[in-house]
Amino acid sequence: MSTISEKIFSRASGKNAKANDFVIADVDYAMAHDGTSVLAVKSFKEMEEEKVWNPDKIIIPFDHLTPANTDVTAALHHEIREWIKEQKISNFYDVGEGICHQLLPENGFALPGKLVVGADSHSCTYGAFGAFGTGVGATDMSEIFASGKLWFKVPESIKITADGSFNDRIYAKDLILKIIGTLGVAGATYKAAEFYGTAIDSMSMSGRMTLSNMAIEMGGKAGIVPPDKTTFDFLDGIAVEEYEPVYADADATYSNEYSFDVNELEPQVASPHQVDNVHDISDIKPTKLDQAFIGTCTNGRLEDLEVAASILKGEKVAIRTLIVPASRNVLIEAVRKGIVETLLEAGAVIGSPGCGPCLGGHMGVIGKGETCISTANRNFKGRMGTGGFIYLASPATAAASALTGEITDPREI
Numbered sequence: 001m002s003t004i005s006e007k008i009f010s011r012a013s014g015k016n017a018k019a020n021d022f023v024i025a026d027v028d029y030a031m032a033h034d035g036t037s038v039l040a041v042k043s044f045k046e047m048e049e050e051k052v053w054n055p056d057k058i059i060i061p062f063d064h065l066t067p068a069n070t071d072v073t074a075a076l077h078h079e080i081r082e083w084i085k086e087q088k089i090s091n092f093y094d095v096g097e098g099i100c101h102q103l104l105p106e107n108g109f110a111l112p113g114k115l116v117v118g119a120d121s122h123s124c125t126y127g128a129f130g131a132f133g134t135g136v137g138a139t140d141m142s143e144i145f146a147s148g149k150l151w152f153k154v155p156e157s158i159k160i161t162a163d164g165s166f167n168d169r170i171y172a173k174d175l176i177l178k179i180i181g182t183l184g185v186a187g188a189t190y191k192a193a194e195f196y197g198t199a200i201d202s203m204s205m206s207g208r209m210t211l212s213n214m215a216i217e218m219g220g221k222a223g224i225v226p227p228d229k230t231t232f233d234f235l236d237g238i239a240v241e242e243y244e245p246v247y248a249d250a251d252a253t254y255s256n257e258y259s260f261d262v263n264e265l266e267p268q269v270a271s272p273h274q275v276d277n278v279h280d281i282s283d284i285k286p287t288k289l290d291q292a293f294i295g296t297c298t299n300g301r302l303e304d305l306e307v308a309a310s311i312l313k314g315e316k317v318a319i320r321t322l323i324v325p326a327s328r329n330v331l332i333e334a335v336r337k338g339i340v341e342t343l344l345e346a347g348a349v350i351g352s353p354g355c356g357p358c359l360g361g362h363m364g365v366i367g368k369g370e371t372c373i374s375t376a377n378r379n380f381k382g383r384m385g386t387g388g389f390i391y392l393a394s395p396a397t398a399a400a401s402a403l404t405g406e407i408t409d410p411r412e413i
């Protein structure tokens, strides 16, 4: 009678864990990036800890402010690199390797049944692989660095079923925006979402990662897709260790259940400044844009760049168009497949793999009064630059809009 989360926490805590129980759990893999490792390491040092619990289970990607944007960032990067050497942390990914939530899956750390914790809110991405992936604050991460353990309240679960097939130019991003628009930004607060249905079954790992990535945008503690052949094929040859897939029992308890019909889905757009301010694209009034941004841990994968290239091929963009691959591997594959050439010929700018302008650090922030269509997961006020406006959409919608300079339905291009 258990959900996926209850089963994972039972294994990780060594007791029969039920929703709302407080448990101390063994963490399988712990991640902190350049943005959060600074505070995690500071707090680790304040705890007067000498050695991390296991240097092979800690993963540190530098992705947020990379390449360093200021001398202050450069000095912090330097300090963390020194600590990483001192602690002999084996899984360090320096500038240009990519975004944390792309690197953990690519390198086989996001595994079915595992508890994978990151000092970043979008660590729920690992749920795409049937892991319990969740984000914690930097000081909680320092506790994991020290002991490999952390306390958790086992979440209640909600069941989200999406059936049907995706019509042309409709994607996982449109589905998750629709879900968030329906449930609201607090609709899944402290709950673990489990995703089921024929539409989910048909999705690639890339699409499932887009889906799980945004669970936090409705308050979710996790967003889990039960692992299947697609998952196992992806992990074949890359999983860092053996894993035991975990599934919910047929009579598991869900605090809420929701159903979505993907056959009916239109391209979705989240208007400023809330992620649940979601509309069918046909209801969006004509909106002039200054910039298009395709990338991030939500939609910076090869499939996403491929879709963008298929729309931009042989055309010229009408506005600044920034494309930032989610990882070095994505970029290499995009080069090999001629995608990068197509994008450059269309007038796009290719950034070095990382978070890029997603959180307004650098590499493409927008000015006061400017509007950007972005494939990211957040459109909060000021996120990409003070006084800016962000519309969230799929890579297809962003690419179609880049061509016209206003929000455009990709089915009409």
Ligand SMILES: CC(C)[C@H](C(=O)O)[C@@H](O)C(=O)O
Pocket: 035, 036, 064, 119, 120, 121, 122, 135, 359
């Ligand atoms: C900087 C980091 C703490 C933050 C997060 O946790 O999500 C960032 O990745 C974001 O997307 O806003």
Ligand code: SF4
Pocket: 064, 099, 100, 101, 120, 122, 296, 297, 298, 354, 355, 358, 359, 376, 377
């Ligand atoms: S790409 Fe954006 S949402 Fe993802 S981790 Fe980086 S800053 Fe956060």
